Amino acid sequence: MSSLVSFFAGAFIGGVVAYIFSRRVANVQFDNAKTRDKSQKKRYKDIYIRASNQRLSLGPYIVAIGGGTGLSTLLKGLKCFTRNITAIVTVTDEGGSSGRLRQEWGVLPPGDIRNCLLALAEDDSSLNRLLNFRFDRGELAGHSLxxxxxxxxxxxxxxxxxxxxxxxxxxxxxxxxxxxxxESVCLVGRTKNGSRVEGELNITTCGPDLEELWLEPRNAKPLPEVLKAISNADLIVLGPGSLFTSVIPNLLVEEVSNAILNSSAPVVYVCNLMTQPLETEGFSVWDHAKWIAKVLRRFPDFVVANSTPLPQDIASRYIAAGSMPLLVTPEEREKFKKIGVYLIEDKLYKINEEGSVRHDSVKLAECLVRIARSAREREIWKESIQFSGMSG
Structure with missing residues (x-):
């Protein structure tokens, strides 16, 4: 009897040991499979990233000139199509954190530069939250990280x-x-009645009265890399952004405007979606383009403008705050056509979670990349570009 019990006990223990061993082997195999799966996923991800980078590296060379929210919005879209992007940013900002750092530390205003860097970052979601964090108390109050x-x-x-x-x-x-x-430069203007206006903050209050703009010192030199980028560009984009305080100040650096004039690349002006209180109050799309032509000494080859009215509730809120939607009129279309400027109109806005109207960065970028690719392929770009869903 005892031998029978011993037999069954031994068989049971052996079975348990065999079961445990088989489970251990199965777990090891499962762990190995998971490891292989993770490794394979990582390999596929690396291949995808390399392929994506290769595709982006073959994209057109685009120079985007401006500042403020408009430029950083555009850059977020452009980086989806090419990594050959140069953002040329104005340095006349005097307000907020940038203005304080400029005054206290003697540095050029960093705010617009920071926004453009974040816009072009590979993964801007977490970085935006961190680097756009703004202190709200103590001596750092108002400064962004x-x-x-x-x-x-x-x-x-x-x-x-x-x-x-x-x-x-x-x-x-x-x-x-x-x-x-x-160089440390100051934006200076002269109004129609001959008054002198100094500084970006003051310029923003008298846009419709301005007769002339310049930088002091007048002989400010651009970075050599700026001129090189313009020389190598497939496309030069002006805006979007504040007309007098983000876009035009860059063109007031004489060597920059000369480089644009000497470039064979098409020049595109992206008009704002709205006028800005005081700065461009009462301006039309034509008025914006005419000021660009006055400073640059030529009209842009293309003007890109929104074609679609805003929802009534959104438009009413902006109008109450002093901003008017900018839409091209039939008379303006005739003016642009008469001087040979190619006008591109489409619904180019989107409304963000806060209810603010912004350019649709991807749609705008896609429009610009089409122009750039056409020019890069040496086509007769003014005649050959076809924009589905766009009229001009």
């Missing part, structure tokens, strides 16, 4: 341009961001 980081990089590198390069590398951006000049 990104501005302070750019200030720190400048102090360490000993040069504003080198500080930007450090952030270019750290954020792994698609393209490059350049200040139009590293």
């Amino acid at each position: 990104g501005n302070l980081l750019l200030l720190a990089a400048t102090e360490i590198a000993g040069d504003f341009r080198k500080g930007i390069e450090e952030l270019n590398y750290m954020l792994a951006i698609r393209g490059q961001v350049l200040p139009v000049t590293t």
